[in-house]
Amino acid sequence: MTHRLVRAERLFNRFSDGIGVFSAVLLLLLVLNVFYDVVMRYLFNDVSIGMQELEWHLFSMVFLFGVAYTLKADGHVRVDVIYERLSVKRRAVIDILGTVLFIWPFCFLVAYYGIGFAYEAYDISEMSGDPGGLPYRWIIKGMISLSFICVLISSIGFILRAVNEYFGLQQAHQYETFKP
Amino acid sequence: MVGIIMFFVALLLLLLGFPVAFTFGGVALVFGVFAEGWDLFAFMPFRIFNIMQNVVLMAVPLFIFMGIVLQKTQLAEQLLESMARLFGTMRGGLAVSTILVGALLAASTGVVGASVVAMGVISLPVMLKYGYNRSLASGSICGAGTLGQIIPPSIILIILGDVLGLPVGDLFQAAVIPGVALVGLYVVYVLVYAYARPESAPAVPFEDDEAGRMRHYVSALKAIIPPLLLIVVVLGSIFAGIATPTESSALGGVGAVLLSVLYRKFSWSMLYESALETVKVTAMVFAILLGATAFSMTFTYTGGDLLVEEFLLQLPGEKWGFLIFSMLIILILGFFIDFVEISFIVVPILAPIAEALGISMLWFAILIAMNLQTSFLTPPFGFSLFYLKGVAPPQVSTLDIYRGVLPFILMQVSIVVSILVFPQLFGLD
Amino acid sequence: DKGPETAQQTVEKKVVHKIKLAETWPPNFPIFGDATKSLKAMVETMSEGRLEITIDAQNKHKAPLGIFDMVKAGQYDMGHSASYYWKGKDPNTLFFTSMPFGMTAPEQYAWFYYGGGMELMAKVYDKHGLLSFPGGNTSNQMGGWFQKEINSLDDLQGLKMRIPGFAGEVFAKVGAKPTNIPAGELYTALERRTIDALEWVGPSLDLRMGFHKIAPYYYTGWHEPATELQFLINKRKWDQLPADLQEILRVAMRAVAYDMYAHSYHLSAENWATIQNDYPNIKIKTFPQEVLDAMRKANDELLAERAANDPLAKEIIDSQAAYLAKARAWTNISDKAYLNSVGN
Numbered sequence A: 001m002t003h004r005l006v007r008a009e010r011l012f013n014r015f016s017d018g019i020g021v022f023s024a025v026l027l028l029l030l031v032l033n034v035f036y037d038v039v040m041r042y043l044f045n046d047v048s049i050g051m052q053e054l055e056w057h058l059f060s061m062v063f064l065f066g067v068a069y070t071l072k073a074d075g076h077v078r079v080d081v082i083y084e085r086l087s088v089k090r091r092a093v094i095d096i097l098g099t100v101l102f103i104w105p106f107c108f109l110v111a112y113y114g115i116g117f118a119y120e121a122y123d124i125s126e127m128s129g130d131p132g133g134l135p136y137r138w139i140i141k142g143m144i145s146l147s148f149i150c151v152l153i154s155s156i157g158f159i160l161r162a163v164n165e166y167f168g169l170q171q172a173h174q175y176e177t178f179k180p
Numbered sequence B: 001m002v003g004i005i006m007f008f009v010a011l012l013l014l015l016l017g018f019p020v021a022f023t024f025g026g027v028a029l030v031f032g033v034f035a036e037g038w039d040l041f042a043f044m045p046f047r048i049f050n051i052m053q054n055v056v057l058m059a060v061p062l063f064i065f066m067g068i069v070l071q072k073t074q075l076a077e078q079l080l081e082s083m084a085r086l087f088g089t090m091r092g093g094l095a096v097s098t099i100l101v102g103a104l105l106a107a108s109t110g111v112v113g114a115s116v117v118a119m120g121v122i123s124l125p126v127m128l129k130y131g132y133n134r135s136l137a138s139g140s141i142c143g144a145g146t147l148g149q150i151i152p153p154s155i156i157l158i159i160l161g162d163v164l165g166l167p168v169g170d171l172f173q174a175a176v177i178p179g180v181a182l183v184g185l186y187v188v189y190v191l192v193y194a195y196a197r198p199e200s201a202p203a204v205p206f207e208d209d210e211a212g213r214m215r216h217y218v219s220a221l222k223a224i225i226p227p228l229l230l231i232v233v234v235l236g237s238i239f240a241g242i243a244t245p246t247e248s249s250a251l252g253g254v255g256a257v258l259l260s261v262l263y264r265k266f267s268w269s270m271l272y273e274s275a276l277e278t279v280k281v282t283a284m285v286f287a288i289l290l291g292a293t294a295f296s297m298t299f300t301y302t303g304g305d306l307l308v309e310e311f312l313l314q315l316p317g318e319k320w321g322f323l324i325f326s327m328l329i330i331l332i333l334g335f336f337i338d339f340v341e342i343s344f345i346v347v348p349i350l351a352p353i354a355e356a357l358g359i360s361m362l363w364f365a366i367l368i369a370m371n372l373q374t375s376f377l378t379p380p381f382g383f384s385l386f387y388l389k390g391v392a393p394p395q396v397s398t399l400d401i402y403r404g405v406l407p408f409i410l411m412q413v414s415i416v417v418s419i420l421v422f423p424q425l426f427g428l429d
Numbered sequence C: 001d002k003g004p005e006t007a008q009q010t011v012e013k014k015v016v017h018k019i020k021l022a023e024t025w026p027p028n029f030p031i032f033g034d035a036t037k038s039l040k041a042m043v044e045t046m047s048e049g050r051l052e053i054t055i056d057a058q059n060k061h062k063a064p065l066g067i068f069d070m071v072k073a074g075q076y077d078m079g080h081s082a083s084y085y086w087k088g089k090d091p092n093t094l095f096f097t098s099m100p101f102g103m104t105a106p107e108q109y110a111w112f113y114y115g116g117g118m119e120l121m122a123k124v125y126d127k128h129g130l131l132s133f134p135g136g137n138t139s140n141q142m143g144g145w146f147q148k149e150i151n152s153l154d155d156l157q158g159l160k161m162r163i164p165g166f167a168g169e170v171f172a173k174v175g176a177k178p179t180n181i182p183a184g185e186l187y188t189a190l191e192r193r194t195i196d197a198l199e200w201v202g203p204s205l206d207l208r209m210g211f212h213k214i215a216p217y218y219y220t221g222w223h224e225p226a227t228e229l230q231f232l233i234n235k236r237k238w239d240q241l242p243a244d245l246q247e248i249l250r251v252a253m254r255a256v257a258y259d260m261y262a263h264s265y266h267l268s269a270e271n272w273a274t275i276q277n278d279y280p281n282i283k284i285k286t287f288p289q290e291v292l293d294a295m296r297k298a299n300d301e302l303l304a305e306r307a308a309n310d311p312l313a314k315e316i317i318d319s320q321a322a323y324l325a326k327a328r329a330w331t332n333i334s335d336k337a338y339l340n341s342v343g344n
Ligand code: NA
Pocket: B105, B106, B107, B108, B109, B110, B111, B147, B148, B149, B150, B151, B152, B153, B154
């Protein structure tokens, strides 16, 4: 029977995977969006500022939400000069302390101040200042807080994994990011 | 003072192996909150939003997507292997091909993150497969990827143009010869290295008889053309005015997918996996940028920029002394702070002195740009090193990468020195 | 005889008030950045060190277009920027920089200080808890760099031009295609003809971008006859300042604004001389009457739409129109008649 901490970790990981799928879809939309804009401008001499603005809306959401998924996938780069020589337990301790001391306060502060940032845009109905630009700036501004909250949620899975590895509840993961 | 202490603390903590991005962010938070209070972080959403609106950075996900599709469909491998086969029995062909492809990519983007990661994805697995020395492989990729900064279009040159009041076009033009010289030097280095240490950069094998050789060259050329054409199309779309440099990277992504269809290597799962992989690598790059912006926020708001300014006022006031010292200072600062900060804090202080000494501003700008390029490669905070590490397979360690870039740093420094001593060789007199 | 100062007054004099100012521009930006530096020097001297200003440029706060929000929230006490940047936040901020076919700099200063402009600007900014003051004028901006000549309205159809804001709306209405291009890619985009035209500022700042090397036609202006920058101040901070420091700041801002106008004029003249001497191939053009008439009509229609939707917008538009009519009559018989009669 799987330990409940391991099951909890899997639950959080499923959330992070979902965020990954969401970002991947946004990325494909971004590629299409830019391609469409180039084709329309060059072949049909048509330019839409709204579509041009949509590009950076999509682009920024890809990397903002990607951070949560990448944390789960352990894709955030580490300097492994010492890390690679450490035991599984020590690595787990570093990940636990790092999450509590670095990730949590950082994400919490950004998410917290991001709310006021987005609310201000909502309060005055901020929109694009350019002809044909997109309305509702608060939505994209709100993505800052939302994505950092996602990192917070994902980081619970990250810390649970470290805890589970520390207590030997599951096999240590290979810290690696890219399998060719 | 807070800023300086923070650097060394960050340096030590980075060694523990917790992700770089969060170490930057966390250290910035501790020092920032300690020195300035919680409200310092009210600036973070503004800084993040500024990165979100920086469309030039869109080249990062778009180029990475192109690279990953090419890699997943084996088209990249085919391109590099075939290019390397054109070298015949000469060793080091894969690394030279990597540098040449890197130079082409560099000519279509000015964002280092985009080219280093794309090159890492495309060529590191291939070089490892053929038994290349890990350091040589990493060094060539970081060196080639960082070329994006000196070969136009380039963000450094655009910023320097702005800071020094020089037309961007003049700078772009002036950077071409030094950039090409650097590529040439890289190639010569790799060939010499491979000649001296055969086991570190083996040739890609092929049948070595008269008939086989001919067949081999023909098939190699055939295999090169489509993927190379894709990269040329990306470049060409900029020159033909079809797309801006940033947009051209999306054409590259769509082109790579079309190629995969053409070669019957397309599948929806390939597309989905490429997108997911792109998200992961993109987020790795941007998390570092987000952590770094918190770091530079704490650095400047605790007076770090003033410290740098004061330090600079002690420069010697005579032409050669000034030039040598300013180059050294930029090189040293490049170990710690990023090129945008250097361009905005240091260069405006140096520029009027240089002007008063009758130094050609164009020459000075190219010297600085070359020098700043090095900052991407210098440990501990060279971003190219992080980016490559982020996409490298686990057997490539941080130390392999540090060792690998060392000769490339030396080559960049030697080019800076040559431009300093023989500007006429680079068309800069 | 003023008599001895009270203890209260002595303490009041020794208190040093600090103002943190954020500017939209990069550090050491010519003309615009000089304005804030001279504000700082002036204020600190006049107040004998009781009012200190620190200036944070774009490289420090990293939010060139976040000035409005940061000053509103009190993260900075003061900003140096331009009012029309905030038109997406509050449409009525548009009117306090420069309007197409609008007033020239002297006319606009007259409107601000004596024609009710300041009061209207206060009305717009008050609800955001902000004060806004004129922050320096670039003088007449040029119409932009074009790859092809504009001989008729047809030539504007589908013309891809980087021209942001309200002028972009006017341009769109006559059939052109306003296009967003990041500043860093403008040069390449114009050179490779990804876009057909762009507008920047004028000789004082265009020359350093190098556009004169890649586009043959330089059109005279119509859309920003008198671009006025802006000093923004957080109202709570302003209210905390003693009356004499408020007055020092107010006077310094006014002096700095007018000084920047003179400075821009001077550097534009110098750069224009450079253009004439060093780049005689640049063709200076003015849009044909047909095009200008169409743009003016589009401009009037867009303004009418705004006036119909918002009573405060109507009040400002009417005030500017009435003042322009009055001031221009005088300009015509004074400056214009003078320039016409002396003929150089
Ligand atoms: Na480049």
